[in-house]
Amino acid sequence: MVQVRIWGSLASATDDQTEVEIEAGTLRELLDGLAEKYPGLKPQLDRGVSVAIDGKVYNDSWFTPIRPDSEVVLLARLRGG
Amino acid sequence: MALDAKMDGKLDFKVVGTRVNRPDGIDKVTGRARFGADMTAPGMLVGKVLRSPHAHAKIKSIDTSAAEALEGVLAVVTRADFPEVELDEGTWDVLDNCMAGEKALYDGHAVAAVAAASESVAKKALKLIKVDYEPLPHVIAVDDAMKADAPALHDGRQVENVPEGMGANVVARYEFGHGDIEAGLGKADKVLERTYKTEATHQGYIEPHACLAQVGSDGQADLWCCTQGQYMVRDTCAAIMGLSQSRLKVTASEIGGGFGGKTTVFIEPVALALSKKSGRPVKMVMSRSEVLRATGPTASSSIDIRLGMTEDGQITAGFAELRYQGGAYPGSPVEFGSMSAFAPYDLENVKTVGWDVVANRPKQAAYRAPGAPMAAFAVESAIDELAKGLGLDPLEVRLKNAAREGTKAAYGVTYPAIGLEATLRTAKDHPHWTAPLGENQGRGVACGFWFNFGGNTCVTLNVTPDGTVNVIEGNPDIGGSRASMSMMAAEELGVPYERVRTVIADTASLGLNDVTDGSRVTFAVGLATIEAARAAKREMCKRAAMVWGIDEEAVVWEDGAARPSGPNAGKHDPMTLADIAAIASNTGGPIAGHSEINAEGAGVSFATHMVDTEVDPESGAVKILRYTVFQDAGKAVHPDYVEGQFQGGAVQGIGWALNEAYIYGEDGVLQNPGFLDYRVPVASDLPMIDTVILEIPNPGHPYGVRGVGETSIVPPLAAIANSVSAAAGVRMTSLPMSPPKVLKAIQTG
Amino acid sequence: MSMIHVTTTINGVAQEYLCEADETLLDVLRDRLGMTGSKEGCGTGDCGACSVTVDDRLVCSCLMLGAEAEGRKVETIEGMAEGETLHPLQRKFIEHAALQCGICTPGILVAAKSLLEHNPNPTEEEARYWLAGNLCRCTGYDKIIRAVMAAAEEMREAS
Numbered sequence: 001m002v003q004v005r006i007w008g009s010l011a012s013a014t015d016d017q018t019e020v021e022i023e024a025g026t027l028r029e030l031l032d033g034l035a036e037k038y039p040g041l042k043p044q045l046d047r048g049v050s051v052a053i054d055g056k057v058y059n060d061s062w063f064t065p066i067r068p069d070s071e072v073v074l075l076a077r078l079r080g081g
Numbered sequence: 082m083a084l085d086a087k088m089d090g091k092l093d094f095k096v097v098g099t100r101v102n103r104p105d106g107i108d109k110v111t112g113r114a115r116f117g118a119d120m121t122a123p124g125m126l127v128g129k130v131l132r133s134p135h136a137h138a139k140i141k142s143i144d145t146s147a148a149e150a151l152e153g154v155l156a157v158v159t160r161a162d163f164p165e166v167e168l169d170e171g172t173w174d175v176l177d178n179c180m181a182g183e184k185a186l187y188d189g190h191a192v193a194a195v196a197a198a199s200e201s202v203a204k205k206a207l208k209l210i211k212v213d214y215e216p217l218p219h220v221i222a223v224d225d226a227m228k229a230d231a232p233a234l235h236d237g238r239q240v241e242n243v244p245e246g247m248g249a250n251v252v253a254r255y256e257f258g259h260g261d262i263e264a265g266l267g268k269a270d271k272v273l274e275r276t277y278k279t280e281a282t283h284q285g286y287i288e289p290h291a292c293l294a295q296v297g298s299d300g301q302a303d304l305w306c307c308t309q310g311q312y313m314v315r316d317t318c319a320a321i322m323g324l325s326q327s328r329l330k331v332t333a334s335e336i337g338g339g340f341g342g343k344t345t346v347f348i349e350p351v352a353l354a355l356s357k358k359s360g361r362p363v364k365m366v367m368s369r370s371e372v373l374r375a376t377g378p379t380a381s382s383s384i385d386i387r388l389g390m391t392e393d394g395q396i397t398a399g400f401a402e403l404r405y406q407g408g409a410y411p412g413s414p415v416e417f418g419s420m421s422a423f424a425p426y427d428l429e430n431v432k433t434v435g436w437d438v439v440a441n442r443p444k445q446a447a448y449r450a451p452g453a454p455m456a457a458f459a460v461e462s463a464i465d466e467l468a469k470g471l472g473l474d475p476l477e478v479r480l481k482n483a484a485r486e487g488t489k490a491a492y493g494v495t496y497p498a499i500g501l502e503a504t505l506r507t508a509k510d511h512p513h514w515t516a517p518l519g520e521n522q523g524r525g526v527a528c529g530f531w532f533n534f535g536g537n538t539c540v541t542l543n544v545t546p547d548g549t550v551n552v553i554e555g556n557p558d559i560g561g562s563r564a565s566m567s568m569m570a571a572e573e574l575g576v577p578y579e580r581v582r583t584v585i586a587d588t589a590s591l592g593l594n595d596v597t598d599g600s601r602v603t604f605a606v607g608l609a610t611i612e613a614a615r616a617a618k619r620e621m622c623k624r625a626a627m628v629w630g631i632d633e634e635a636v637v638w639e640d641g642a643a644r645p646s647g648p649n650a651g652k653h654d655p656m657t658l659a660d661i662a663a664i665a666s667n668t669g670g671p672i673a674g675h676s677e678i679n680a681e682g683a684g685v686s687f688a689t690h691m692v693d694t695e696v697d698p699e700s701g702a703v704k705i706l707r708y709t710v711f712q713d714a715g716k717a718v719h720p721d722y723v724e725g726q727f728q729g730g731a732v733q734g735i736g737w738a739l740n741e742a743y744i745y746g747e748d749g750v751l752q753n754p755g756f757l758d759y760r761v762p763v764a765s766d767l768p769m770i771d772t773v774i775l776e777i778p779n780p781g782h783p784y785g786v787r788g789v790g791e792t793s794i795v796p797p798l799a800a801i802a803n804s805v806s807a808a809a810g811v812r813m814t815s816l817p818m819s820p821p822k823v824l825k826a827i828q829t830g
Numbered sequence: 831m832s833m834i835h836v837t838t839t840i841n842g843v844a845q846e847y848l849c850e851a852d853e854t855l856l857d858v859l860r861d862r863l864g865m866t867g868s869k870e871g872c873g874t875g876d877c878g879a880c881s882v883t884v885d886d887r888l889v890c891s892c893l894m895l896g897a898e899a900e901g902r903k904v905e906t907i908e909g910m911a912e913g914e915t916l917h918p919l920q921r922k923f924i925e926h927a928a929l930q931c932g933i934c935t936p937g938i939l940v941a942a943k944s945l946l947e948h949n950p951n952p953t954e955e956e957a958r959y960w961l962a963g964n965l966c967r968c969t970g971y972d973k974i975i976r977a978v979m980a981a982a983e984e985m986r987e988a989s
Contacts, residue, residue, distance in 0.1 A: 005493045008256030052494040056682045073493035076416035080599025081341020081447040106924035109932030112867020112907035119866040287871040288933040337933025369872040560930040721927035732970030756876035764971040765962040
């Protein structure tokens with residue numbers, strides 16, 4: 001299981017938890033697992049998120065490996081200027 | 082594939098880190114370089130846009146018959162001329178912003194367009210278009226727009242997490258942080274509560290948007306335009322026009338500044354529609370007034386801060402509520418303001434709440450570290466005021482609370498190696514920090530943060546038969562990136578910089594490249610360039626092995642040549658890149674390397690800025706006396722252009738802090754759509770901008786490169802406000818700090 | 831509308847053109863003569879990207895009519911280098927990385943050349959005030975001013 005930190009305003013979709021556990025070995029499994037376990041997250045996942053894994057930010061590389069002890073943080077989808 | 086590069090530990094650079102001349106230099110100093118408006122096509126028409134004079138109005142009908150009948154007019158388009166296609170919400174907003182549908186949502190919103198044989202005929206035709214508007218109540222200021230009874234721009238655009246009862250213009254809510262704010266504030270010796278405000282500012286690129294579109298009857302289309310991303314233009318326009326992406330070829334011109342403002346489209350779909358309807362090439366060039374009324378700007382903001390500090394300078398809790406209006410459509414960068422506000426600090430208790438708000442203003446576009454400068458203005462002003470109120474040194478307070486490797490950032494991530502502390506220590510040891518100040522003068526410091534990112538990137542590197550090299554990349558060169566790519570390719574191949582020429586491909590000639598944004602180019606395109614060069618080296622080693630009759634594994638590439646290596650390699654003279662290129666045809670064909678990646682692993686970036694100002698107590702005018710930027714670049718590939726990014730960002734920040742603002746009348750019409758009244762900094766306003774480049778390598782890049790383009794605009798708003806507050810003896814909490822505002826603050830204390 | 835016939839000298843070459851009465855010199859240069867080195871950043875004389883000299887006087891070509899160039903001597907960015915040889919200002923701009931995007935560069939070079947013709951030994955402050963009518967949004971002006979001062983020094987030493 002991977003511990004996933006989500007941002008506060010999403011907690012209404014996760015029974016008020018800002019840390020949730022998902023069974024995932026890759027970024028794709030993580031995103032699919034989140035949507036399945038917490039359907040309320042789906043609108044935001046569809047709008048787009050970035051995911052920080054051990055301090056590095058990933059956008060959409062599905063097969064990025066995630067270790068069980070990785071620090072995983074959901075972020076608003078990054079854009080820049 | 083996703084590429085997670087690792088820092089090589091390479092330190093003995095030969096080309097990287099030098100200050101070579103840029104390859105496009107001569108074209109740009111002689112006037113030969115071709116920018117957006119510099120292209121023509123045979124039989125070309127002039128396209129012009131009719132814009133709403135109302136801040137908010139229902140479009141009841143548009144009568145284009147008189148314009149169509151005018152001699153020399155070949156096409157008139159309205160929203161009805163765009164195909165009925167399925168679009169995602171974001172792309173629909175872009176289309177609606179390019180050409181209004183049911184309502185005009187701001188002063189300057191496009192409602193119709195013409196293509197005519199000349200500029201003067203096109204202008205005449207615009208006057209003949211009759212639009213029947215039903216004016217609606219409008220709202221401009223963010224705090225007004227949030228009210229439950231404010232005029233609503235849209236129905237049903239609130240996302241699921243906006244609480245019930247909020248006004249319809251509040252479209253999204255974000256919350257970040259950890260710990261317990263009230264408990265943290267309870268431990269403080271002093272708590273500050275303040276509201277800060279910033280105005281909308283424009284990116285202010287000197288080149289107005291321009292494009293030349295040509296749509297053939299076979300459905301193939303070509304588009305030339307100034308943009309930060311030709312692939313973004315292709316994908317957006319193809320969706321809007323119902324074209325397949327391969328049928329639309331987009332070529333990026335030289336780009337005359339962007340700063341985020343050219344990461345979307347405004348006139349390009351309109352030019353395509355006009356060309357399709359007229360059957361002729363159509364060129365469109367915006368006027369400055371159109372640029373200011375209908376493109377850019379950034380969000381305006383209103384931010385509440387609560388900050389607690391102990392007597393010895395420990396921040397016990399930080400709270401920010403950020404309200405950003407991003408113009409007429411959802412998507413203000415408030416989530417980035419909320420994520421970055423406290424990012425430079427190691428806080429036990431921190432929370433930010435962000436509100437995305439729509440108002441009757443042009444759709445905001447990204448502006449250099451979007452959303453972060455306003456948040457930093459609020460937080461860094463509050464830290465400064467608390468520190469000074471407690472008699473503490475503001476740099477020491479920042480050092481005491483600085484985020485370090487292992488700090489859990491307010492936005493949730495635990496930092497790897499970062500450079501904030503290094504910028505603060507360097508600032509503290511710099512002579513600027515202890516230089517004497519005179520009467521009415523003050524010094525301010527502030528820190529800033531930006532995420533940076535990577536993204537989709539393709540690079541092809543061709544070795545020519547004469548032993549020189551072309552690098553082909555797909556990101557418009559907005560500040561010298563062709564030089565940086567050539568340098569990295571030369572470094573990797575071991576050839577002189579002058580033997581490498583980098584060109585920017587059109588969308589048909591190279592795979593997808595994400596927009597030039599997020600400070601991604603030197604990092605991500607650099608990564609792909611290095612990978613492409615390494616692929617070419619492997620191929621060249623293979624060719625040398627064939628010639629020598631030894632195993633590929635027994636050949637290494639060193640100092641620009643393949644060399645035998647290892648116990649069984651035998652004795653062979655090295656073969657240079659030119660030697661191998663000359664016999665490429667004999668050894669298997671042309672030599673090229675390529676790299677297609679979704680680059681991840683961009684490193685976050687921090688800066689500290691220090692500024693001295695003098696305030697004229699008679700007029701309230703502020704003079705910038707001295708300015709020093711301290712920023713981590715990871716590795717500065719071309720130090721001149723790294724310094725240039727630091728200096729340019731600082732000066733845009735100076736404009737934001739002191740002069741620049743969108744000013745609206747009661748009627749919701751923009752009052753200052755020109756460079757006379759929207760005043761960006763000029764040479765005589767400024768001193769030299771000193772820079773100190775720090776190099777804390779990014780572990781996610783072979784040379785340690787970090788993006789540098791955006792962070793430099795984050796600290797200046799607060800650094801200048803802290804400096805002016807010290808000089809004027811009164812705390813400034815609203816931007817711009819224009820002379821009347823400063824004078825009033827001095828007079829009312 | 832009947833066109834106006836204009837005879838003028840541009841970058842030392844005799845030039846004739848027809849233009850409309852309300853057409854700016856900038857539009858004539860760019861759209862009729864194909865000299866797109868002068869840029870339009872504002873059309874109101876605020877940004878200086880269209881700077882040219884007319885009878886050795888620095889003007890915004892967006893504020894002057896094409897018809898007013900009759901009998902005058904116009905110099906644009908296209909005439910600044912002599913063949914392959916760059917003007918010292920052009921060379922120093924490249925060496926000092928005084929441009930990022932380069933859109934303001936032609937106007938700033940024309941204005942700086944005019945400065946050095948009027949004042950071969952400007953102070954930094956004089957250079958900053960002379961160039962205050964030329965907007966640059968990329969560089970913060972630092973490297974531009976350094977390049978102008980370096981070119982002035984080289985030109986003084988050469989003369």
